[in-house]
Amino acid sequence: MxxxxxxxxxxxxxxxxxxxxxxxxRKGETVTGSAWHPKSGGKGGNQAVSAAKTGIATSMIGAxxxxxxxxxxxxxxxxxxxxxxxxxxxxRRATGMSVAIFDDEGDYGAVIxxxxxxxxxxxxxxxxxxxLAETAILVLQNEIPDAANVLAARRVKAAGxxxxxxxxPARPLSDALKSLVDILVVNAIEAEMLAxxxxxxxxxxxxxxxxxxxxxxxxxVVTAGGAGVAAVDAxxxxxxxxxxxxxxxSTHGAGDEFIGMLAAQTARGLSLDRALADANTAAAHLVxxxxxxx
Numbered sequence: 001m002x003x004x005x006x007x008x009x010x011x012x013x014x015x016x017x018x019x020x021x022x023x024x025x026r027k028g029e030t031v032t033g034s035a036w037h038p039k040s041g042g043k044g045g046n047q048a049v050s051a052a053k054t055g056i057a058t059s060m061i062g063a064x065x066x067x068x069x070x071x072x073x074x075x076x077x078x079x080x081x082x083x084x085x086x087x088x089x090x091x092r093r094a095t096g097m098s099v100a101i102f103d104d105e106g107d108y109g110a111v112i113x114x115x116x117x118x119x120x121x122x123x124x125x126x127x128x129x130x131x132l133a134e135t136a137i138l139v140l141q142n143e144i145p146d147a148a149n150v151l152a153a154r155r156v157k158a159a160g161x162x163x164x165x166x167x168x169p170a171r172p173l174s175d176a177l178k179s180l181v182d183i184l185v186v187n188a189i190e191a192e193m194l195a196x197x198x199x200x201x202x203x204x205x206x207x208x209x210x211x212x213x214x215x216x217x218x219x220x221v222v223t224a225g226g227a228g229v230a231a232v233d234a235x236x237x238x239x240x241x242x243x244x245x246x247x248x249x250s251t252h253g254a255g256d257e258f259i260g261m262l263a264a265q266t267a268r269g270l271s272l273d274r275a276l277a278d279a280n281t282a283a284a285h286l287v288x289x290x291x292x293x294x
Contacts, residue, residue, distance in 0.1 A: 005136040005267040007051040007260075010061045010125070010152040011044025012117045012143035013087065015069035015097040016110075018252070018291060023103045033101075039291075040076035041098055042117070043141040043168060046253050049080040050260020050282070051139070056267060059083040059131045061124055061152070063116040069095035070116075086128035090116045096143075102291075106250040112143070120148045125155060135161045136267040139259060142167055146174050153180035162266065166259050167194060183272075184217040185262065187255060191222045203240055206230035211238075219272060223258060225251075229280055233272045241276055244284035250291050258283040 021033035040049070044062055052058035060082050064070030066089045073095065077084040096115040102108045125132065125148075132138070138156040140149045140163065153163045157180055164183040167173060170190040188200035191209040200206050206222040207230035213220040214232040221231040231239040261282040265275035286294070 004057060005269075006057040006059065006131070006134050007048075007137055007139065007263045007267050008059045008061065008128075008131055008135040008156070009044050009048040009051070009139045010120070010144070010149070011047070011139070011141045012042035012096060012114070013040075013045040013060075013062045013064055013073045014042035014112060014117075014143075015072060015095055016041030017097070017099045019099065019101045021101060021103065024101050024109050037291075038072070039294075040073050041100075041253075042073075042096060043143050043166065043256055043259075044139075045073060045077065046256035047139050047141070047166070047260045047263070048077065048082045050257045051264045052081045052260075054261060054264040056264045057083070058264075059086060059128070059135075061086040061120075061128045061131075063088040063090045063120050063124060065090055065093060065095040065116050067095055069097060083131070086124065086131065088124055088127070090119055092116070092119060100252060102250060102252065106248045106252075106287075108250075108252050114143065117144050120144045122151055124148075125152055129155070132156055132161075133159045135159065137162045137164055137263050139263050140165045142169055142171050146171075146177055150174065150176045150180065153177065164259070164263055164266070166255070168255065170194070178216060181217055183219045183221065183262075183266070184213060185221040185223070185259060186213070187223045188225065200224060201227065203228045203230055203242070207232075207238060207240060221262070221272075221276065223255065229276055231272060231276060239273045239276060241273075241280050244281055246284050246288035248287055249289055251287055252291065253294075254283045254287050257286040
């Protein structure tokens with residue numbers, strides 16, 4: 001690896017359609033909305049933009065189709081300073097997309113259609129082999145195939161880099177992937193599934209889940225929304241961080257903002273508690289920022 005730290009994100013790119021209404025509809029209900037707009041999304045794309053925002057060198061490896069949605073996403077990466085040379089223009093499937101419905105309190109529910117993200121694999125990694133060899137920390141998520149994540153993690157680990165897995169959305173992880181992860185980051189829902197615990201609603205509950213997951217991963221971070229962040233580092237040291245109190249404008253993308261900052265600060269060599277504090281602050285700032293100003 002070079003002396004200049006680099007964050008590489010291997011993952012999803014989605015064209016998001018954000019819809020705003022008074023509440024999210026129940027089954028069979030139609031709700032009258034107030035506005036909608038397109039935005040760049042996908043956990044991978046969002047996390048790459050978040051990391052690049054800190055000024056660190058950031059590369060994105062992904063796939064979009066040769067369509068308007070794909071061009072929109074690549075243009076956004078370019079504007080935000082992300083190295084997008086390794087985002088393939090794949091015409092076999094449509095670009096991934098999602099629809100997110102926001103309520104008056106800033107919370108949301110979403111449906112994603114993975115599209116071209118499902119084609120990610122060895123050929124995309126081979127094209128980016130030089131960047132992977134220079135990567136200080138690789139960021140992965142669960143919006144692309146587990147097998148593709150394994151291939152990417154093996155390449156970066158072989159070159160001496162770290163692997164951060166944001167295990168979202170929640171799904172069972174292969175043993176092969178588990179063995180390659182240096183930092184596991186999950187939210188409360190994902191922690192409940194992977195740790196096999198009850199509802200995680202408090203900071204102590206998040207820390208309990210982190211302790212369980214630490215038996216399988218070197219470092220574990222559990223984000224619990226308004227309750228704060230809990231973690232256990234490589235030495236078994238337990239870390240808890242209280243939430244930053246802000247007026248919530250929108251929670252959309254807060255987790256990805258957290259991951260991007262965490263990855264950037266870890267790549268720079270900061271301790272886990274320092275990196276977590278910075279990530280917590282960055283996520284809170286995003287939550288307090290209206291969607292129209294992001």
